[in-house]
Amino acid sequence: MGDMERISISIPAKLLKEFDEVIAEKGYASRSEAIRDAIRDYIIRYKWLQSMEGERAGSVNVIYNHHSHEVMQRVIDIQHDFRDLIIATLHIHLDKEHCLEVILVKGDAKKIKELANKLATVKGVKLVRVSVMAPGGHIPE
Ligand code: NI
Numbered sequence: 758m759g760d761m762e763r764i765s766i767s768i769p770a771k772l773l774k775e776f777d778e779v780i781a782e783k784g785y786a787s788r789s790e791a792i793r794d795a796i797r798d799y800i801i802r803y804k805w806l807q808s809m810e811g812e813r814a815g816s817v818n819v820i821y822n823h824h825s826h827e828v829m830q831r832v833i834d835i836q837h838d839f840r841d842l843i844i845a846t847l848h849i850h851l852d853k854e855h856c857l858e859v860i861l862v863k864g865d866a867k868k869i870k871e872l873a874n875k876l877a878t879v880k881g882v883k884l885v886r887v888s889v890m891a892p893g894g895h896i897p898e
Contacts, residue, residue, distance in 0.1 A: 767776030773859050806870050806887055814863040822854045825881025832858065832879060839872045862889070
């Protein structure tokens with residue numbers, strides 16, 4: 758292996774427990790290797806989103822904890838700022854704490870990624886996934 762840096766991070770115990778369960782199921786030999794893969798996946802997803810150009814239609818899917826302070830208000834405020842892009846929003850109550858918001862969008866990819874990145878930085882938002890198609894039905898690169 759090439760140059761390695763050693764880092765120390767703080768992580769909620771519950772999240773680490775879940776991560777360890779997942780990596781045990783997947784069969785990782787070490788937690789470090791699983792974290793490296795997770796970081797690579799994070800970077801690839803971000804780069805994929807940033808490289809998207811042109812017209813797209815689909816959804817921006819957001820999971821958040823609605824008990825988190827002002828998260829719902831922030832998520833709604835951001836959507837109002839992107840009202841020209843958003844066709845409709847579905848709200849699903851996943852469990853006692855978590856909500857899934859499926860935001861249907863159609864428009865410039867630049868605006869879609871701006872929306873996704875803004876939502877991702879809201880405190881209390883746990884996951885944002887963009888699923889969009891290019892016109893004509895071909896699979897976006
Ligand atoms: Ni809900």
